[in-house]
Amino acid sequence: MCGIVGAVQTHGNVVPAVLAGLKTLEYRGYDSAGLAVMTPHGIQVRRKSGKLSALEAELAQNGVPPSSQALAHTRWATHGAPTDRNAHPHCDDRGEVVVVHNGIIENYAELHGMLAAQGHAFSSETDTEVLAHLIAHFHRNGDDLHSATRKAMALAHGAYAVVVISAREPGTMVAARLESPVVIGVGEHGRYVASGIPALLNLTRDFLVLENGESARLTPTGHEIYDARGQRVERAPFRCEWTPEQAEKGGYAHFMLKEIEEQPDVLARTAFDRLRDPEGDVAFEDEFGLDDAALRGFRRLRFMAMGTSFHAALLGQMLLAELARLPGETLNASEFLYSARLPEEDSLTVIVSQSGETADSLRAMREVQARGGRTLGICNVRGSTLAREARHLVLTHCGPEVGVASTKAFFGQVAALYMLAVRVGRARGTLSREQGQARLLDLRKLRPMLDPLFESDAKQAVEAAADLLVPVRSCLYLGRGLQLPVALEGALKLKEISYIHAEGYPAGEMKHGPIALIDPSFPVVAIATPGRSYDKMISNIQEVKARQGRVIAVAARGDRKVAALADAVLPVPEVAELLAPLANVIPLQQLAYTVALRLGRDIDQPRNLAKSVTVE
Structure with a gap:
């Protein structure tokens, strides 16, 4: 470290x-x-x-x-x-x-x-x-x-x-x-x-x-x-x-702000050269090394990571289940060593790490390999230990990330995992060519749809939301389905750099404990964008409001239903549901940054943290 x-x-x-x-x-x-x-x-x-x-x-x-x-x-x-x-x-x-x-x-x-x-x-x-x-x-x-x-x-x-x-x-x-x-x-x-x-x-x-x-x-x-x-x-x-x-900062006040604003270009660097639009498929570089027969042979997936990469891995598990119909699990890499030894012959373990040097993730990878399992690394750094030792590799091409609180690396990891889901789905026959083409088109269309997130009205919305968080000591982030990992990541960003206690929770769990905390001094950040969980999230917001809680909602631009309920709205473009995490995480990163800036925190070098955790 x-x-x-x-x-x-x-x-x-x-x-x-x-x-x-x-x-x-x-x-x-x-x-x-x-x-x-x-x-x-x-x-x-x-x-x-x-x-x-x-x-x-x-x-x-x-x-x-x-x-x-x-x-x-x-x-x-x-x-x-x-x-x-x-x-x-x-x-x-x-x-x-x-x-x-x-x-x-x-x-x-x-x-x-x-x-x-x-x-x-x-x-x-x-x-x-x-x-x-x-x-x-x-x-x-x-x-x-x-x-x-x-x-x-x-x-x-x-x-x-x-x-x-x-x-x-x-x-x-x-x-x-x-x-x-x-x-x-x-x-x-x-x-x-x-x-x-x-x-x-x-x-x-x-x-x-x-x-x-x-x-x-x-x-x-x-x-x-x-x-x-x-x-x-x-x-x-x-x-x-x-x-x-x-x-280098390139004129920005902080590396974190620079890296947040680089994310639309990270999408292009990570994805666009790998898309094979006519075939509705993805072509990774030679180091990927898994052909259709190998991908068809896997019966289960395991994802392992730490920190922000763990949240990306959770999304990877969901995307592979959705597009490739492969069951899987996501484990904190530091806990894998204590798990039962199970047969590995029909499984693929995906290790996600920005630096490729995270000690717990590397140790877990080596344990999988010692048990006879195959490993795929998702990594940003060519030449890192993960890139060299994993049997198979996908690089995210995000460029160097310097801010301790990870932003663009998460974005690149999720984009890479989405492409992995398309590739595996095509190999296994769970995605037709036409379906694959539609998924790739969604990805290409996402890039220009992100631009409004960096315009003045979006920044004003973030400032208004920050007014609700700056005075408090604790808050709750809620999400369902694909938005749960985004809620976890948003909470992590806030606690990392503002030192405000923030917890990410499945929205359905709110009534099983966290609802006892809700009062006017305990804000709730709710991700309520269009999709299969939208109606349930509306219900959760109403439950918070009924207890005098204050709500910051991530919602589709122009959503009047959410706007009527929330105290502050972070508007996002309405994109394909499987790609919504990439749009929804950006205002949560901006919110954490703005709150920390208002509180005078050291944003790029928050206390007690280090970027690359190379000791266990």
């Missing part, structure tokens, strides 16, 4: 580029930040608790010299409070070996005790400092930096991505990973390393990814990759199509 950036070049000062890269990874953690630079007289380190801006202020007062080798880190605290002394980078007690780390070392207490008994003096409460001392122990006894790092990590239990530099070996940088991601950038004048590709787009577009158990030695002119046994691995770089501009 922490962010790492490192660079080693033949010449020039890499410090500004490393700090710029770190800023793009600050969504991974913002409890503290630090920088280490190699100098002719050893390694200089600067660390500061708080956000990256605190480190920048420290560097303005207490700068570092220009350097062609630098290492930086932004932290999400796991061991030790977010203080200056617990911030990364960490060094050994001689200041020779410097380490940054993402992950958790589970046996750090035992290693700490062993090293302390040998005379090592510690200065922090972190598990990471133990690694610096352990690597230094082997380094002092004759091992080069790469060998010392490999020996140290062999003794460490847990998950890690580490990058190490040593004053004894200037011009060398060593990286190693187990479970936590590491990417290596290949440039004309240097080598670079980071937790994620966006951090290095200002330096290179060519990347390698370390696999589990691998390590790498980086120098200004080359790189060597080694497997867990210490054998050399040859691997060609891949070219990333993302641009540095995609990872």
Whole structure:
């Protein structure tokens, strides 16, 4: 969940580029930040608790010299409070070996005790400092930096991505990973390393990814990759199509606002090149790898994900049941490990993850594979662990998502799952060509129908709805059928960035408990758009109003019945029912954003959260 950036070049000062890269990874953690630079007289380190801006202020007062080798880190605290002394980078007690780390070392207490008994003096409460001392122990006894790092990590239990530099070996940088991601950038004048590709787009577009158990030695002119046994691995770089501009705000006040407004274009990027309109079908790229015979052979589906991706997975289950007539279930990935072992031969497990690095989802995927099951990844990041390890893959092509509260990734996931439902339906014969054509036409027609959601009257409606939420401490989101996952997602967005307690509920469950909470200070957000659940939602709204509750309704533009009942209306276009979640989620994202903005919250970096949860 922490962010790492490192660079080693033949010449020039890499410090500004490393700090710029770190800023793009600050969504991974913002409890503290630090920088280490190699100098002719050893390694200089600067660390500061708080956000990256605190480190920048420290560097303005207490700068570092220009350097062609630098290492930086932004932290999400796991061991030790977010203080200056617990911030990364960490060094050994001689200041020779410097380490940054993402992950958790589970046996750090035992290693700490062993090293302390040998005379090592510690200065922090972190598990990471133990690694610096352990690597230094082997380094002092004759091992080069790469060998010392490999020996140290062999003794460490847990998950890690580490990058190490040593004053004894200037011009060398060593990286190693187990479970936590590491990417290596290949440039004309240097080598670079980071937790994620966006951090290095200002330096290179060519990347390698370390696999589990691998390590790498980086120098200004080359790189060597080694497997867990210490054998050399040859691997060609891949070219990333993302641009540095995609990872910048581009004039918006917040990444979240930018990413909300990108969603109509995300639909085009995710879907339109894959649609085969004359055939009424979808053609995924080769990595999908499931032909008609394979798709006909599955008898059940399992979806697994966490957070926002879990809500997209719920919709995927419903869409596949509707269009492909395949039964399925959706599980929180962290709970799958405790489930009964059932036969997997006739099932397909779909793992949904924006980053492709979510620890619980990856562990669940590997457990499915260990049980003999087949896995399909739905992912936004090419080269991620999910993209590499899932047997089958659909990329969402959303572009980098930087805001911690996910928006466009959810949109791309649902669009991809809709296309998957069409593809499977056509393969299984549950959709005719004509029916498939109609479903694809619905998808193409959706893109221009979304534009009014970003016009001034829609924004005024969001502002009016925000008036009802800003003063309260709790609220309820209600939906039925396809709109239940949207209600869950809307509630999650509000609680993530405004810190208002919000619960998403099946509207039919309201009378089984939550109705006791309803009073004038407890608003209800109800999704009441046209479709099979519309009449029931009208009844739910009337039940809330009968108890003096205040209602914010997501409703079709011009729906006078809902307007007569609700205190505020978020108007949406009337679209095909199976695609309504894509339209209905946008005003709920805008509502959460507006409420958080009014309350003065840190929208892109809400407290205690990190974008990519890479530890369990």
